[in-house]
Amino acid sequence: MSRPVEAKVDVLTAFKNAFREHPAGIALITAATPDGPVGLTASSVASVSVDPLALSFSVTRATGSAGAIIRSNSYLVHLLDHRHQDIAQHFSVTGGERFTPEQGWTVLDTGEPYLPGVRAALRCRTLQQVPVGSSTLVAAEVLEIVSGESADPMVYHDRTFTRLSRPGT
Numbered sequence: 760m761s762r763p764v765e766a767k768v769d770v771l772t773a774f775k776n777a778f779r780e781h782p783a784g785i786a787l788i789t790a791a792t793p794d795g796p797v798g799l800t801a802s803s804v805a806s807v808s809v810d811p812l813a814l815s816f817s818v819t820r821a822t823g824s825a826g827a828i829i830r831s832n833s834y835l836v837h838l839l840d841h842r843h844q845d846i847a848q849h850f851s852v853t854g855g856e857r858f859t860p861e862q863g864w865t866v867l868d869t870g871e872p873y874l875p876g877v878r879a880a881l882r883c884r885t886l887q888q889v890p891v892g893s894s895t896l897v898a899a900e901v902l903e904i905v906s907g908e909s910a911d912p913m914v915y916h917d918r919t920f921t922r923l924s925r926p927g928t
Contacts, residue, residue: 762800768812777902779916779917779918780916780917782801782914782915782916782921783803783914783915783916784801784804784838784839784912784913784914784915784926785800785801785802785839785913785914785915785920786801786802786804786816786836786837786838786839786883787799787801787834787836787837787839787843787846787847787850787874787877788804788816788827788828788834788836788837789829789834789835789837789871789872789873789874790828790834790835790870790871790872791831791866791870791871792827792831792878793880793920794827795858795902796857796858796864796872797823797824797827797828798824798828798850798858798872799824799825799850800819800848800850800851801816801817801818801836801893802915803815803816803817804816804836804838807898811886811900811901811927812869812900812901813886813898813899813900813901813907814836814881814898814899814901815881815896815897815898815899816836816896816897816899817894817895817896817897818894818895818897819893819894819909820893820894820895825895829885829888829895829897830915832884832885833869833870833871833874833882833883833884833902834871834882834899835867835871835872835880835881835882836880836881836883836899837873837874837877837879838877838879838880838881838904839878839881839913840877840878840879840909840910840911840912840913841910841911841912841913841914841922841923842876842910843874843876843877844913844920844922845921846862846874847913847920848920849862851893858872862874863875863876867882867905869903873905875907876907876908877907878906878907878908878909879905879906879907880900880903880904880905880907880909881899881903881904881905882902882903882904882905883899883900883902884899884900884902885897885898885899885900886898886899886900909926911923
């Protein structure tokens with residue numbers, strides 16, 4: 760039996776293509792800083808442990824909003840759903856509208872910017888940071904969870920925020 764002819768693709772392109780086709784949940788990570796609130800969209804959030812409660816995420820560099828977040832004493836990891844597609848988009852690009860009154864932001868008693876109406880917002884603090892090339896992998900302890908109403912999830916797939924319908928809807 761002969762193998763199908765495969766186009767030769769460099770490893771970097773193949774890696775990017777593989778993850779472009781791999782759907783990922785979307786989170787918005789926010790923190791308060793002396794210079795004001797900061798935030799970014801992340802598709803790398805994953806649960807890590809239940810003892811201690813911990814999650815992980817990665818950032819492509821430890822500067823700008825990402826650096827401010829991982830240097831903060833605490834931050835919120837908002838688990839987004841389809842209702843937050845526009846906000847996810849704004850926070851995923853440089854210069855996008857952030858923390859506007861129209862987006863509905865409030866502040867928790869602990870100081871972090873909070874987006875009401877998300878399925879869950881996990882208040883975290885960094886446990887460890889591991890440099891990996893030009894990125895940083897962050898392990899964070901979950902200190903508190905603010906639960907909200909469930910809705911159809913949203914994933915990032917092929918460079919697009921996509922709504923997933925829940926079974927039976």
